[in-house]
Amino acid sequence: MTHYLDFEKPLAEIEGKAEELRAMAQGNEDMDIEDEAKALDRKASALLQDLYKKLSPWRKCQVARHPNRPHCKDYIDALFTEYTPLAGDRNFADDHAVMGGLARFNDMPVVVIGHEKGNDTQSRIERNFGMARPEGYRKAIRLMEMADKFGLPVVSLVDTPGAYPGKGAEERGQSEAIARSTEKCLQIGVPLVSVIIGEGGSGGAVAFATANRLAMLEHSVYSVISPEGCASILWKDAEKMREAAEALRLTAQDLFKLGVADRVIPEPLGGAHRDGEATIQLVGKTIAGMLEDLSGKSGKDLVDARRTKFLGLGSKGLAA
Amino acid sequence: MNWITNYVRPRINSIFSRREIPENLWSKCDGCGTMLFHREISDNLNVCTNCGHHMHITPRDRFLSLFDGGVFNEVEVPEPLADPLHFRDQKRYPDRMKTAQKGTGEKEAMLVATGEIGRTPIVAAAQDFSFMGGSMGMYVGNAIVAAAEEAVRLGRPLVLFSAAGGARMQEGILSLMQMPRTTVAVQMLKEANLPYIVVLTHPTTGGVTASYAMLGDVQIAEPNALICFAGPRVIEQTIREKLPEGFQRAEYLLDHGMLDRVIDRREMRKELITVCRMLMKMPPPTWGDLPAPGPDEANMPQTKG
Numbered sequence: 265m266t267h268y269l270d271f272e273k274p275l276a277e278i279e280g281k282a283e284e285l286r287a288m289a290q291g292n293e294d295m296d297i298e299d300e301a302k303a304l305d306r307k308a309s310a311l312l313q314d315l316y317k318k319l320s321p322w323r324k325c326q327v328a329r330h331p332n333r334p335h336c337k338d339y340i341d342a343l344f345t346e347y348t349p350l351a352g353d354r355n356f357a358d359d360h361a362v363m364g365g366l367a368r369f370n371d372m373p374v375v376v377i378g379h380e381k382g383n384d385t386q387s388r389i390e391r392n393f394g395m396a397r398p399e400g401y402r403k404a405i406r407l408m409e410m411a412d413k414f415g416l417p418v419v420s421l422v423d424t425p426g427a428y429p430g431k432g433a434e435e436r437g438q439s440e441a442i443a444r445s446t447e448k449c450l451q452i453g454v455p456l457v458s459v460i461i462g463e464g465g466s467g468g469a470v471a472f473a474t475a476n477r478l479a480m481l482e483h484s485v486y487s488v489i490s491p492e493g494c495a496s497i498l499w500k501d502a503e504k505m506r507e508a509a510e511a512l513r514l515t516a517q518d519l520f521k522l523g524v525a526d527r528v529i530p531e532p533l534g535g536a537h538r539d540g541e542a543t544i545q546l547v548g549k550t551i552a553g554m555l556e557d558l559s560g561k562s563g564k565d566l567v568d569a570r571r572t573k574f575l576g577l578g579s580k581g582l583a584a
Numbered sequence: 585m586n587w588i589t590n591y592v593r594p595r596i597n598s599i600f601s602r603r604e605i606p607e608n609l610w611s612k613c614d615g616c617g618t619m620l621f622h623r624e625i626s627d628n629l630n631v632c633t634n635c636g637h638h639m640h641i642t643p644r645d646r647f648l649s650l651f652d653g654g655v656f657n658e659v660e661v662p663e664p665l666a667d668p669l670h671f672r673d674q675k676r677y678p679d680r681m682k683t684a685q686k687g688t689g690e691k692e693a694m695l696v697a698t699g700e701i702g703r704t705p706i707v708a709a710a711q712d713f714s715f716m717g718g719s720m721g722m723y724v725g726n727a728i729v730a731a732a733e734e735a736v737r738l739g740r741p742l743v744l745f746s747a748a749g750g751a752r753m754q755e756g757i758l759s760l761m762q763m764p765r766t767t768v769a770v771q772m773l774k775e776a777n778l779p780y781i782v783v784l785t786h787p788t789t790g791g792v793t794a795s796y797a798m799l800g801d802v803q804i805a806e807p808n809a810l811i812c813f814a815g816p817r818v819i820e821q822t823i824r825e826k827l828p829e830g831f832q833r834a835e836y837l838l839d840h841g842m843l844d845r846v847i848d849r850r851e852m853r854k855e856l857i858t859v860c861r862m863l864m865k866m867p868p869p870t871w872g873d874l875p876a877p878g879p880d881e882a883n884m885p886q887t888k889g
Binding site for chain 1: 799
């Protein structure tokens with residue numbers, strides 16, 4: 265079943281009507297409804313095009329969080345072969361919100377790391393909705409160290425509402441784990457490429473996205489704080505998330521202008537959740553392109569380039 | 585650069601607007617409720633004389649008591665783009681900035697200076713919680729990078745006093761990008777084998793804790809300082825459970841292995857002198873009143889060993 269977002273309600277109505285019509289005709293040979301149904305289809309696709317032509321920042325957040333959007337696991341299954349998950353931080357636990365391990369990308373061995381949100385109630389709980397605890401970041405650090413040691417490129421897939429705000433996570437050093445993971449991203453002498461496939465939630469995302477190259481899907485977002493959080497602090501009203509999303513400039517398009525994102529990957533019409541497979545293939549192509557850009561560079565060059573990139577950020581603003 | 589170019593002349597209007605006679609000469613301690621005379625508080629580094637509660641202290645006041653004879657040279661911080669996102673909530677960001685500048689008499693939320701402590705040359709950076717909650721934006725990022733570069737240039741330790749609610753939302757993603765940027769600054773110090781000492785003061789939270797404030801060689805905190813990634817209110821809303829007494833306070837973090845030491849502000853100078861000198865392999869300090877260093881002296885490069 266398609267899950268419609270609130271702004272997609274008119275679309276749901278039309279598509280629902282077409283479906284109803286077809287269902288009605290199925291038991292009845294005499295009814296000729298195909299023309300009418302086709303007209304509805306055309307109307308629906310025109311509406312879809314219209315809705316997605318210029319999504320507001322808040323709508324983009326909703327699309328980025330869509331439950332049917334392809335998640336990290338889908339990308340790993342489709343784009344990588346011989347995926348060998350490696351678990352644990354060697355200190356406390358294995359964090360299921362973070363996937364990671366060895367894999368081959370176009371036959372090349374790489375280390376892949378990413379946040380996984382899960383796709384049904386059970387897996388969402390198991391994955392903690394993609395909110396990592398310190399163990400997740402420490403696992404990532406361990407994997408990045410391994411990649412560095414054996415000269416394997418690192419691919420990170422970012423999709424998290426943010427780091428988990430829990431008692432245990434705080435006690436075990438959530439901030440330190442994030443800080444060290446960001447630090448590790450900056451230290452490794454191998455190519456590090458990252459794609460924001462959904463939500464890039466604050467520090468929890470920075471810990472993986474501090475990369476040589478960062479790509480963002482067309483309707484993904486990357487922000488210092490969630491629009492709801494920002495609204496409740498600055499507007500003193502969590503319901504002002506639309507205004508906050510607008511003000512935060514968190515869309516892939518704005519981040520590209522600011523130089524934070526290096527590439528924006530177009531999504532199929534109506535968002536990644538309407539055609540997961542096509543989205544995954546486009547992301548795969550982009551990852552290949554980004555790795556190609558970095559191939560042949562020495563470890564020192566990669567580290568220096570990463571530093572220069574981040575030190576230089578903030579030199580361009582957005583037009584009023 | 586020498587001390588003349590580094591020396592920032594106090595703006596005339598800031599003298600007049602700030603040095604008015606305080607409206608209320610007495611203030612109440614947030615900890616125990618005792619009424620304290622303002623002179624009494626400032627002489628005690630804004631620590632309550634009755635209960636030892638640590639109140640906010642501005643970077644300038646902190647530096648005046650930290651550096652020998654109160655002598656320090658401000659390090660110039662490269663000016664970032666103003667209001668890069670044209671951010672507007674209920675107020676425009678530039679207006680919020682103006683209010684903060686007027687209220688504090690400071691340009692931004694971080695002050696960087698060079699000077700000596702117990703005749704130990706250091707670079708110090710301090711975050712100003714009274715300036716928009718000390719929030720980390722591009723200026724704070726630039727300040728930390730400038731502080732690290734200055735420390736590397738002069739071969740000195742960097743002592744950083746953190747105090748912030750987190751990243752500055754008004755600068756959006758560019759404030760978040762200060763996490764990697766400041767981490768690069770810390771790496772510069774590491775590569776130069778120079779000590780990086782963090783003093784976490786109340787409160788240090790969010791993206792600040794999750795970057796430069798947790799990457800020190802030595803992690804010191806002031807008593808009872810709130811230090812966390814997610815604040816206690818957010819956690820209570822998420823897990824719907826009462827948090828233990830003293831949760832996320834300095835002593836709690838010390839118990840959980842996240843800090844090296846918790847030190848009273850009045851002992852902090854001594855602590856920093858001791859630690860810096862040992863890490864720099866300098867002879868033990870001479871305690872007592874030393875003459876303040878001449879301004880030239882304070883900026884001499886210090887070679888290690």
